Amino acid sequence: KAGVTQTPRYLIKTRGQQVTLSCSPISGHRSVSWYQQTPGQGLQFLFEYFSETQRNKGNFPGRFSGRQFSNSRSEMNVSTLELGDSALYLCASSRYGLAGAFFTDTQYFGPGTRLTVL
Amino acid sequence: QKEVEQNSGPLSVPEGAIASLNCTYSDRGSQSFFWYRQYSGKSPELIMSIYSNGDKEDGRFTAQLNKASQYVSLLIRDSQPSDSATYLCAVKGGNQFYFGTGTSLTVIP
Numbered sequence: 001k002a003g004v005t006q007t008p009r010y011l012i013k014t015r016g017q018q019v020t021l022s023c024s025p026i027s028g029h030r031s032v033s034w035y036q037q038t039p040g041q042g043l044q045f046l047f048e049y050f051s052e053t054q055r056n057k058g059n060f061p062g063r064f065s066g067r068q069f070s071n072s073r074s075e076m077n078v079s080t081l082e083l084g085d086s087a088l089y090l091c092a093s094s095r096y097g098l099a100g101a102f103f104t105d106t107q108y109f110g111p112g113t114r115l116t117v118l
Numbered sequence: 119q120k121e122v123e124q125n126s127g128p129l130s131v132p133e134g135a136i137a138s139l140n141c142t143y144s145d146r147g148s149q150s151f152f153w154y155r156q157y158s159g160k161s162p163e164l165i166m167s168i169y170s171n172g173d174k175e176d177g178r179f180t181a182q183l184n185k186a187s188q189y190v191s192l193l194i195r196d197s198q199p200s201d202s203a204t205y206l207c208a209v210k211g212g213n214q215f216y217f218g219t220g221t222s223l224t225v226i227p
Contacts, residue, residue, distance in 0.1 A: 033215065043162075043206065043217040056214045090161055092215075105150055105210060109161040 002027065004093050004110035012116045018079040021113045025072050025093030031055075032074040033107060034066060037088040049074050050096065081117045088112045120145040120211050124218035132226050137194040139221050141207030144188070150210035151183055153192045155203045156220065162206055165192070197225045 005024045013019050025032050033056075034046040045058035049068035068074045072093075078085055092107035121144040131137045139153075150169055154162035168174045168181040168190065180193040190209075194201055204220040 042219040045214055045216075048213065106152065106164060106167050107215060108164060112161045
């Protein structure tokens, strides 16, 4: 089974621009979460989508937004980029449901998108 | 604010030794616990999950959970240089995952 894929893998933008990142979850996974990872802050939760609905949201400004499509693919958008937005953006997918007789909510990460804001 | 605390390290162990990584969490209602390994420049990869008190073994890895003490640990037996990485503890509270900042492990040949 193919893993989580993210595109693009690397991105360089300038301040004030906007960017859209894409994530395709593992087949059958309906939950997609987005994280920002920086050396100083570690993994910070952005938001989670489940069946096209935002289920949870972290403490990030409204410049960060996302959506999920009917095929569970998700996009994340950052508008008006700032230097501090430079980070590794990770997408994680989860079945979030029964796997056989057991409930599973394990998240599997994609390779990430490295965003550099100049 | 739900918190997950890990000793940032670095933790150094000789090859073949047991590495012990610890994690504490603040939300007593947490139900799901995970360990991830992250190599430099790569994304986190799942090592194992644990949901019940006690030990769970998978190959050279053993996760230990004590909900009363709000403590989860990971033991790596027969440590190998390829185990050198940052280990992230993740705790799920409600519908959200909370991650520790990770413990850097170096296995010395």
